[in-house]
Amino acid sequence: MSQTVDRALSILPLLAEGPADLGQVADRLGVHKSTALRLLRTLHEHGLVYRQSDQRYRLGARLFALAQEAMENLDIREIAHPHLVRLNEQCGHTVHLAVYEENEVLYIDKVDSRYPVRMYSRIGKPVAITVAAVAKLLLADLPEAERRALAERLDYPLYTARSTPHAEAFLKELATVREQGWATDLGGHEESINCVAAPIRGADGRVVAAMSVSAPNVVVTAEELLTLLPLVRRTADAISGEYSGRTPVKDRTA
Amino acid sequence: MSQTVDRALSILPLLAEGPADLGQVADRLGVHKSTALRLLRTLHEHGLVYRQSDQRYRLGARLFALAQEAMENLDIREIAHPHLVRLNEQCGHTVHLAVYEENEVLYIDKVDSRYPVRMYSRIGKPVAITVAAVAKLLLADLPEAERRALAERLDYPLYTARSTPHAEAFLKELATVREQGWATDLGGHEESINCVAAPIRGADGRVVAAMSVSAPNVVVTAEELLTLLPLVRRTADAISGEYSGRTPVKDRTA
DNA sequence: TCAAGCGTTGCAAATAATGCAACGACCATT
DNA sequence: AATGGTCGTTGCATTATTTGCAACGCTTGA
16 A cells, blocks of 8 residues: 555565565565665664674564564453463463464464473464364354355465365364364374364454463373363353453452 | 655554554654555555454554564574573573663573562563663673763663662673673662573674573572572573584584 | 544645665675 | 675655545444
8 A cells, every 4th residue: 555665564574584685675675775775774763673793684673572562462361371371280281372363373372381392382473274273263253254265265284194185174174163162183283283272252252262272192192182171161261251351350460 | 764664663663552543543643644544554464553343453463473583583592592491490590581682682582480489571572771680791792882872871760779870880880790701680670589690602702692590589599599600601601602603513403 | 313533535736765876895806 | 906796875856656635434422
């Protein structure tokens, strides 16, 4: 909509791939070097871009700070966190919290497993949307049309033999998930890792977030993990209650 | 340098304070509503801004993803992390890693204390620059002129009675730190919390990062914490060795 | 029913961004 | 030492891009 801003913002994902010098940026933007320079300077003034000692540019510090502040303003996260910690204390496994936003599902909180073997994931990282248990829950709640459109648009990478292979299978899975009110991922993303997930709902009943417990095969079998389902659902419901205002907010530790 | 981009980017910190509607954004930017709308739309297309259900805008998901990617490109962090974890296993306290960038010091990694009492801090959060032990180390290494200029420019908030009160005291402290090659913060930020920190140096000997161990009085006294200094320094040196390429990179776990 | 507030669009005016060409600094090669 | 190349930087004229305005449609509340 605004060409100048559009160009400037296109620099960010470009630099996310790694540091680049002026010429590279100009080339990949398809503009003159002088133009790229002025854009970079503006980004620099705002701290979004940093110029390292070898003169190349990379993403800057303010970006972290902004993401941080944005994160802290998400009240679901704030409400959910103590519950996630408690759940982690009870079962010992990795606990995740995720939301859907603009065709992506991303983790917004995580409490690490107490076992030495941990799975790789990072807060802020987009989730493998076609296989993750939390993603299924969040997408299953979208309006029919939107869900359908999104499913068609997605890629279906075969992470493992059990990954969701195509849109049709995915939509079917979503229907199941929608009906039963919980979801699993049994080795669909990484062969040896299983998850159980439950939805968190707002006052109007719509799914606003989803949480999951993940554990590798070497620690517990899929069956054992499934026995945690009632606990996960209870935790999710507790968060739902607090988020929608049904449960009185007793003592929220600031 | 570029007015349009400048205005667009000014929207981000504004939204970081909390969600805002079109009118508010336009007012605070000092531009017409239609202008603000077009800027917001561009930011939206890039995922930096999200429009929530009540039509108000807030910071978007891509911001997290970008910050995430930027983070992963910082190789100091990657190299240092296993060392930080090991140190935490040895002493049990909270371990921080911080860098200096553009007049700010910020945490880029953290391993939480194993004790129930934890200090509040977040990765990506700017550090209390006038008192934190890691900040002293990073600033102490700046060129004389820059250090002086920065010290004059800073605010000196009195977090506690032991906070650095003014530029003069700060510069003196930096001189000491520079000479001894390590730093402390004894209750200068929060009355009951102490830190010991050591510098991480690149191949050219310049300080590229700093790490610290922090613990509250209720767990260990300041004296006891200081006995950890040799261990902290050894850890920092190990990281320096690996970062500067002196130590062969044996088996970096991807 | 009417008024007020908000987001949205088309348009003409003018400001602000663009590409060019030229300069200086730095590095490596001859 | 001298030269050729690369890279970042600046001033300027051109032109495209952004801007503010006014008007419209919508929802909300009196």
